Amino acid sequence: MQEEVRVVLDAMGGDHAPEEMIKGAVEAVNEKNNIHVLLVGQEDVISEELEKYTYPKERMEIVHASEVIETAEPPVMAIRKKKDSSIVVGMNMVKNGEADAFVSAGSSGAILVGGQVIVGRIKGIERPPLAPLIPTEQGVSLLVDCGANVDARPSHLVQFAKMGSIYMEHVMGIKKPRVAIVNIGAEEEKGNALVKETFPLLKECEDINFVGSIEAREIPHGYADVIVCEAFTGNVILKLYEGVASTLMSAVKQGMMSSLKSKIGALMVKPALKSTLKQFDTAQYGGAPLLGLNGLVVKTHGSSKAAEIKNTILQCAVFQEQDINQKIKTYIVQKQEEQE
Amino acid sequence: MQEEVRVVLDAMGGDHAPEEMIKGAVEAVNEKNNIHVLLVGQEDVISEELEKYTYPKERMEIVHASEVIETAEPPVMAIRKKKDSSIVVGMNMVKNGEADAFVSAGSSGAILVGGQVIVGRIKGIERPPLAPLIPTEQGVSLLVDCGANVDARPSHLVQFAKMGSIYMEHVMGIKKPRVAIVNIGAEEEKGNALVKETFPLLKECEDINFVGSIEAREIPHGYADVIVCEAFTGNVILKLYEGVASTLMSAVKQGMMSSLKSKIGALMVKPALKSTLKQFDTAQYGGAPLLGLNGLVVKTHGSSKAAEIKNTILQCAVFQEQDINQKIKTYIVQKQEEQE
DSSP: OOEEEEEEEEOOOSTTTTHHHHHHHHHHHHHTTTEEEEEEHHHHHHHHTTTOOOOGGGGEEEEEEEEEOTTOOOOOHHHHTTTTTTHHHHHHHTTTTSSSEEEEEHHHHHHHHIIIIOOOOOTSSOOHHHHHHEEEEEEEEEEEEESTTOOOOOOHHHHHHHHHHHHHTSSSOOOSOOEEEEEEESSSSSSEEEEEHHHHHHHTTTTEEEEEEEEEEGGGGOOOOOOOHHHHHHHHHHHHHHHHHHHHHHHHHHHHSSSSHHHHHHHHHHHHHHHHHHHHHHHGGGGGETTTSSEEEEEEETTOOHHHHHHHHHHHHHHHTTHHHHHHHHHHHHHHHHOO | OOOOOOEEEEEEOOOTTHHHHHHHHHHHHHOOEEEEEEEEEEEHHHHHHHTTOOOGGGGEEEEEEEEHHHOTTTTHHHHHOOOBHHHHHHHHHHTTOOOOOOEOOOHHHHHHHHHIIIIOOOOSOOOOOOEEEEEEEEEEEEEEEEOOTTTOOOHHHHHHHHHHHHHHHHTTTTTTTTTEEEESSSSSSSSSSHHHHHHHHHHHHHHHHEEEEEEEGGGTTTSSSSSOOOOHHHHHHHHHHHHHHHHHHHOOOOHHHHHHHHHHHHHHHHHHHHHGGGGGGGGGGEEEEEBBBSSSEEEOOOOHHHHHHHHHHHHHHHHHHHTTTHHEEEEEEHHHHOOO
16 A cells, blocks of 8 residues: 555635635545545534545544634734644644645745745755646646745756756656746847846756746747746746636636627537636646645645645645655755765 | 828838738828828838739838848847848938837837937936737736836836826826736735835825736736836736737637537637627737837837738827827926926
8 A cells, every 4th residue: 555645734724715625635535545634723613514524534634723824914923923823733743744745725925934934945945936837738837936935046946947847757747847947038148137147057957858948928838847937927927827817718708698699609619618628727736836845835726626625635645655855855965966 | 180190110020021011001091191101121022012002102102221130130230230121221210300100010129229229218218118008808008118128127117107107198098097016916015126116116106196016917807007017027928918818719719619519609609709809909909119219119019910000000190199208208307307
């Protein structure tokens, strides 16, 4: 039998907590029999919700935490003050080795701060980036960093590229993942100061498959597996991606509903359209890991429903089974040896 | 009668030059009787193409230029060396007051460099930004800067905000245009160093209607009329916008063509869908002006067809009739007086 993977799930974070969180947890333990979920949050609320489901009791636990960190709270203060919040309690379990991973749909700020302050960085990692998968025509790409470290330096981006490559190769199963840096033109001399300084450093890296610059227009076509950028740019990309997609989809729906004829047409088109557009549904790819920490921390969308939670928990299992953090540590040691 | 507006059109620039350029020029002079177009480029090619059309001869001229700057050429060198290129000849006409505006679908780099070097900045303008209109659910927003000045400073962004406001108010007819700065969160303390430094400066400006931060997700919803950002970010926004839209639209089409049933449905849906999606077609809004120059320079998409060229020429007429550059100069003088 495979080794057990212990995932702490923040039952209280996200727009659809606790219902969808708990539903997702149940689906995950029912799907894969080496997964153990620890639901952290208000015990009475969680146990009442859990009663609705059938699942292997020995692989689901409740860990009581009386407080909840709200999305609007200043993150540093929240992590410091709310010692009995689901985020702080859950992250401490990862830190203390009682669990392998922590998953939350709660406050991004608190998760980023908690990840660094409580779980802590792997020695030698300068900044832990947030790395969501984004859907493309060809599958998915990893966008790294999408919001953890604004105003990053070139050496940070080089580490992002390597950690992203390890993730895509071993969690997503892509051989020699293509790494590209977000730029405003394809030529090496294009870009802002950060990109111009980072480009030659990436080109020198023999342990990644660097393919050069990627313009934002090409991102949806899937021309790179690992897309490296500074967090401000990455956050703009992630959010604009979602914004344009949802705006266009509602325009399409609205157009289809505008006449009787088009409504009938819409009914005939719907099933085919649904399956084509499914590849652009972020929920099926799970959450965004914070890479380079002493343990796995994953942020899912605030609007996550059960499917995304389940997929995120399954993704944590692969992360653990593939021993990603050990691979990151090995890389750091190699780099340090090269520099000595 | 309205005063004549003289627009130089680069007949040789763009993927569909010269055919679509000339067609657009003909449509523009036929539509508005105070427009005079000067087609700059290879005379024999242009006159042969022009013979296909009926138009008021006295308002269309050919200005010969023997050279063409290719998109791949290094811009600074191209502007310096190719003195008889359509871009250099056309811009010199604006500089010398022989024309009011220059429009080109050619090399972005050469247009940006030529605008600064040949046409020159209005005194007091630190950096001239490139400002395209982007479609939203509510109409259009002006994205400023989308690629002219990477690594800009806070004072540049303040000027972008003001010039963008003047443009949206007087060219697009939006009263008190809402100005927002692109950010990765709604709160004032969010952002990278540039945004954090620029935010309070914009807040202080009494001559613009600053509404705070805008997250990329909100851009397609049209929550701001003038969207201020540094050029690297702006370029990423513009290109990702186009990339996601075109990718999704082809996925929708592909989905509709996947079965006989969906194909029949598609036929019924098509007319309604077409009119709904028309608002997201950038061609109808014309090109991107380079603001703050001693004369108007407008860059259209490399893939521009006649409709975009026509609309851009009409837009130049409004720019001229509303005396936008005089309004920018007045603003600069006021600012300088305030500082004295």
